[in-house]
Amino acid sequence: MSSEQEIHDTVSTQEARMGDGVDNRFNSKLREAFGSSPFILTKFDKFMNWVRGSSMFMLQFGIACCSIEMIHTYAIKHDLDRFGAGVPRASPRQADVIIVPGTIVSKFAPRMKRVYDQMPEPKFVVGMGSCTISGGPFQEGYNVIKGAEEVIPVDIHVPGCPPRPEALIYGIAKLQERVANGETSPVTVKPYELEQFGDLERDELVQHLADEIDEDDLVMRYNWANSP
Amino acid sequence: MIPAQTQTPLPDIIGDLLGFGTEMGPGETFIASFIGAALVGTLMLTMTALAGPWAKRKITAAFTDRYAVNRIGPAGLLIIVADAVRLLSKELIVPEGVDRPAWDLAPIVIASSALLGFAVIPMGNGIHLADPEAGLVYVFAVASIASVGLVMAGYASNNKFSMLGGLRAVAQNLAYEIPLVLIAASVVLFAGSLQMSEIVAAQTETLVSLGGVAIPSWYVFVNPFAFVLFMVANLMEVGRNPFDIPEAPTEIVAGYQTEYSSAYFVLIYLGEFIHIFLGGAIIATLFLGGPAGPVLPGILWFIIKIWAVFLFTQWARSALPRLRIDQLIEVGWKGMLVLALANLVLTAVIVGVIA
Amino acid sequence: MSLEEPKPTDVGETPDGNVDYAELEALLGDAVIGREEHVNAPAFVVRPDEVQQALGALREEAGFDYCSCVTAQEYEDRYESIYHLKKYDDPTQEVGVVVPTTRDEPVSQSGEAVYRTADWHEREAYDLVGIEYADHPDLRRILLPETWQGHPLGKDYNPEKPQVVPFREHANPLEPDQRGEGSESDTMFINIGPHHPATHGVLHVETVLDGEQIADVEPDIGYLHRCEEQMCQQSTYRHQIMPYPDRWDYVSAGILNEWAYARAAEDMADIEVPEYAQVIRTMSAELCRIASHMLALGTFALDVFGDFTAVFQYAFRDREVVQDILEDLTGQRLMFNYLRLGGVAWDIPEPREEFFEKVRDFLDGLPKKTQEYHNLITSNEIFQLRCVNTGELPPEVAKQYGATGPVARGSGVDIDLRRDDPYGYYEELDWDVITEDGCDNYSRVLVRMREVEESAKIIEQCVDLLEEWPEEERTIQANVPRTLKPDPDTEIYRGVEAAKGELGIYMRSDGTDKPARFKIRSPCFCNLHTLREMTEGEYIPDLIASLGSLDIVLGEVDR
Structure with a gap:
């Protein structure tokens, strides 16, 4: 089937995060039963895309400066809920979209990765502000991750320092549009992964830290020299 | 044509319509009851679906000078479909170390316990599934099963915030349940029966006539004090502000439901709203004359009354700060219980003297 | 104690509300090894092993009850901690206390015993600059992860070096003092944050609960340390x-x-x-x-x-x-x-x-x-x-x-x-x-x-x-x-x-x-x-x- 071919040509956000060899998790049983994509399932896909694009629960997630403008986007004047995307949930288990509103630093990145992992699929990421693109004004900082994409895949970037609420609304509307059209964003995730300390290459630094960190503790290793 | 105010429970009417005759056998009774239950359940779930994703947002928005959903469908109504399908289609995450049967059962217990309560509520136009003599006791019994569900969800989730939420739910349950039942008992003293239909029937007489307008002897007019108490206790029961302590979003993330996603979350969310509606139904039956009302059919009046109570809970949510858990327990044991007892004794004296 | 004076002045304070630095220097005595002129106020250079005594005298005798800041920095030849002292009654009365330490052994006495606020300031100084404080109750990194290598505001820090940041469970600090053999601790450790709806950003509060009550709380910061x-x-x-x-x-x-x-x-x-x-x-x-x-x-x-x-x-x-x-x-x-x-x-x-x-x-x-x-x-x-x-x-x-x-x-x-x-x-x-x-x-x-x-x-x-x-x-x-x-x-x-x-x-x-x-x-x-x-x-x-x-x-x- 040609549609399958197309899917594999670009790496979608969802595939990037699910890894290879995992079938499309949604309706896969149905798909197996019906063989390729019959009419009813394409309509169903369309419907599901519309559903996901029309209604989103946001994760209540504030990091830095941009979160102030993010709150303004939820609040009275800008009222993000008009677009069906204004219900902040405190628990990541119940959220669809995580807006990353600010600078990510070395101490926070593993935690953010974990919060992101805790969200159920399908999930979307909106990177808000310059810091989530490249580190923004703090790019040269010794402690600053150069963009959210070093840690988690991002679907939409909203530039600005900070972006105005109107910009964020535009970004989210754009995300909804893409989801509703079944488009996926090609992403390149740079691998700052959470891994077990024991699995790290035993270079000088790891040798040095061996006393402090247990073999099976999760760690994130930052190679600052490779950062842009 | 169904008479406006009938005392016949719904299964009998359905049996009639299906031509089972007046004396139904066990199989026929089962079929008729099943259809009746499905009808009532669908009605309640529809209302919940309307309330959860849409009405709640619109009401909150009205309190906060916003519009809320207005892009998807007329007045944003299609958000109901979108929200429901999306939530159900999400990945169901089963966290590591959850206590499996309990963790799976909890949402079902929470949602179903509240639904069960509607079995004995007379909703007017003959929509009344069963009318046992101890109807009121039954309602309170099944409604409090939900607390068991909350505790199960809390402890089985293997999450400290859930645990705290579950424990808070128990403490809160103990503190409100006794005053709630005591206040209801004062109504029972007036009505002289635990049967729901009797309680409704007792409220049809005219209390006073003011300039030609007959004010019925709804217990809200007979004993406003008990009504106010019951409204407060009901807020505690459904866990809305200022008593949303088991959930307490800013303190313990989302309390007992922190770890639930997808369909289980929908069930819990649903359960919460059905619970509010059940609370509304109990209030309507005990204090607001059940389905009674002028012009409109009974079932509509009944739904209006339920929604009025729902609106009240949302108002409280928008306007009131949350109590602290120890303060809530203090209010429950030192305030509500004493007042409820006083109310009961007073009612007993009044009923004893008058009757 | 004359009756004309409305309020008694501290040591080192002139009647018109200015600071008499000569008198202060006399008060500090041997601890002072020099004096620096800063634009805001003069500062006394104090021996690194006399910090507590000097700060204590300034606080108790001279009434400097407000330690507004501790600055640490590295020079080519030495490390330096500066305590900026003020008075709550009159913040214009300022004095600095400069504590130099050698590059080989950057250890100076902690001021924490005199000013509680110095606790965190000194931890920050240790974290970013690398000065160690003797007698500090809890000298850990405060802003950077505990496994960080090097002190980034120091002169010889190499920002290109890779770093490993662990993500692991925190220990309950009250766990060891449980009473009775074999009985389990009845306190519960809970992480409030760094992602929590009430922390106003990315603060991590390590909380130990006894039931619903708080037995111990320790804010853990640095999740937004943007250099x-x-x-x-x-x-x-x-x-x-x-x-x-x-x-x-x-x-x-x-x-x-x-x-x-x-x-x-x-x-x-x-x-x-x-x-x-x-x-x-x-x-x-x-x-x-x-x-x-x-x-x-x-x-x-x-x-x-x-x-x-x-x-x-x-x-x-x-x-x-x-x-x-x-x-x-x-x-x-x-x-x-x-x-x-x-x-x-x-x-x-x-x-x-x-x-x-x-x-x-x-x-x-x-x-x-x-x-x-x-x-x-x-x-x-x-x-x-x-x-x-x-x-x-x-x-x-x-x-x-x-x-x-x-x-x-x-x-x-x-x-x-x-x-x-x-x-x-x-x-x-x-x-x-x-x-x-x-x-x-x-x-x-x-x-x-x-x-x-x-x-x-x-x-x-x-x-x-x-x-x-x-x-x-x-x-x-x-x-x-x-x-x-x-x-x-x-x-x-x-x-x-x-x-x-x-x-x-x-x-x-x-x-x-x-x-x-x-x-x-x-x-x-x-x-x-x-x-x-x-x-x-x-x-x-x-x-x-x-x-x-x-x-x-x-x-x-x-x-």
Whole structure:
């Protein structure tokens, strides 16, 4: 089937995060039963895309400066809920979209990765502000991750320092549009992964830290020299 | 044509319509009851679906000078479909170390316990599934099963915030349940029966006539004090502000439901709203004359009354700060219980003297 | 003890309220090995093993009860810690205590025993610069992850080196002292944050619970440590530093922060700011204060009410108005970048009448809005039940921790740099410093609400002045050289009253156009340190409320 071919040509956000060899998790049983994509399932896909694009629960997630403008986007004047995307949930288990509103630093990145992992699929990421693109004004900082994409895949970037609420609304509307059209964003995730300390290459630094960190503790290793 | 105010429970009417005759056998009774239950359940779930994703947002928005959903469908109504399908289609995450049967059962217990309560509520136009003599006791019994569900969800989730939420739910349950039942008992003293239909029937007489307008002897007019108490206790029961302590979003993330996603979350969310509606139904039956009302059919009046109570809970949510858990327990044991007892004794004296 | 004197003076204080440094030097005796002249006040160089004794004498005898900041820095030949001491009664009486240590063995005695606030400041100094403090109770990294290699503000730090940051469970600090053999501890360790709806950003509060009560609480910060000091140290005085202050306390307090840098740099380079610019600065700064306090109010309501409810939304509605005004003035909603060394970026936007009308409209509507808040929040009985007598911070404790701003004023400590150490145009205007003696969450909220009213008074007077200002005298900018190069080894510590308290800047120049050391004294950092004192033995909801009433901004805590 040609549609399958197309899917594999670009790496979608969802595939990037699910890894290879995992079938499309949604309706896969149905798909197996019906063989390729019959009419009813394409309509169903369309419907599901519309559903996901029309209604989103946001994760209540504030990091830095941009979160102030993010709150303004939820609040009275800008009222993000008009677009069906204004219900902040405190628990990541119940959220669809995580807006990353600010600078990510070395101490926070593993935690953010974990919060992101805790969200159920399908999930979307909106990177808000310059810091989530490249580190923004703090790019040269010794402690600053150069963009959210070093840690988690991002679907939409909203530039600005900070972006105005109107910009964020535009970004989210754009995300909804893409989801509703079944488009996926090609992403390149740079691998700052959470891994077990024991699995790290035993270079000088790891040798040095061996006393402090247990073999099976999760760690994130930052190679600052490779950062842009 | 169904008479406006009938005392016949719904299964009998359905049996009639299906031509089972007046004396139904066990199989026929089962079929008729099943259809009746499905009808009532669908009605309640529809209302919940309307309330959860849409009405709640619109009401909150009205309190906060916003519009809320207005892009998807007329007045944003299609958000109901979108929200429901999306939530159900999400990945169901089963966290590591959850206590499996309990963790799976909890949402079902929470949602179903509240639904069960509607079995004995007379909703007017003959929509009344069963009318046992101890109807009121039954309602309170099944409604409090939900607390068991909350505790199960809390402890089985293997999450400290859930645990705290579950424990808070128990403490809160103990503190409100006794005053709630005591206040209801004062109504029972007036009505002289635990049967729901009797309680409704007792409220049809005219209390006073003011300039030609007959004010019925709804217990809200007979004993406003008990009504106010019951409204407060009901807020505690459904866990809305200022008593949303088991959930307490800013303190313990989302309390007992922190770890639930997808369909289980929908069930819990649903359960919460059905619970509010059940609370509304109990209030309507005990204090607001059940389905009674002028012009409109009974079932509509009944739904209006339920929604009025729902609106009240949302108002409280928008306007009131949350109590602290120890303060809530203090209010429950030192305030509500004493007042409820006083109310009961007073009612007993009044009923004893008058009757 | 003469009867003519209204109040007894401390040792080293002249009758007219100045500091007699010679007398202080005599007081310190042998500990002093030299004296340095900083722009703000002279500083005594003290032997590293006599720190406690010196600080103790200054505190007990000379009345310097306010340790506003500890700055650490590395020179080519030595490390240096500077304790900036002040008095709560009169913050203009300042003295510095400079403690040099050798490069080979950077150990100096801790000042923690004298000033509690030095605890965190010294941990930060250890973390970023690498000075070790003997007798410090808990010398760990504070901002960077515990496995970090090297001290990034030190001279030989290599930022290219990879780092490994662990993500693991935290241990219950009360676990070891469980009573009885084999019995399990009946306390529960819980992580509040770094992602939690009540932490106002990325704060991590390690909490140990005994039931619902708090047995131990330890704020763990550094989740937003964006290297602000490094950024400022590699930027030029004249233009490049100014955008960064907006991002310290990012809750619309931008101009207040910019002013902190502007004041320090202007004093350092001896720049006189035109009066007209001062009035504009005063007005815009107070607008920022209103916006900032509105957010504090809204988020506190969020914490106590428990949802994004009416009060929260109303507070944001009113913030929008302030932000609109500020946008008209500065061109940005949040990161204003409006002040310049020696003035402001541009004049009031034309047509001026329209702008003034907008401001006046806002001010006219404000009393009604504050009344609404009082109706909704402070006079609500449940709110009072929640906030009165919870999160108590006695004035003595507040002073020990170096608390400033609404947190100190809510504890009855009467300190406000706008009045005590006047800058800008505040001295000429008629306004009051608000204090409340309740010492609890409620007082802190009340202080903020009443400060909004005072700020409105200030703005109104500024608008009057600006309207009347003759057109030919509207100078917005003093003459400042294009490249600013202050004399080498000029050192200055200057504070302003930002929205959260005293925001101080320490700068040392090395003759180039960039500061050799740029240290930010953040009010939130010190205020947050008091959290443990406030919440021990109270309930989780009180912890959340106390955190809200401290009104911390993580960008400023972590910098």
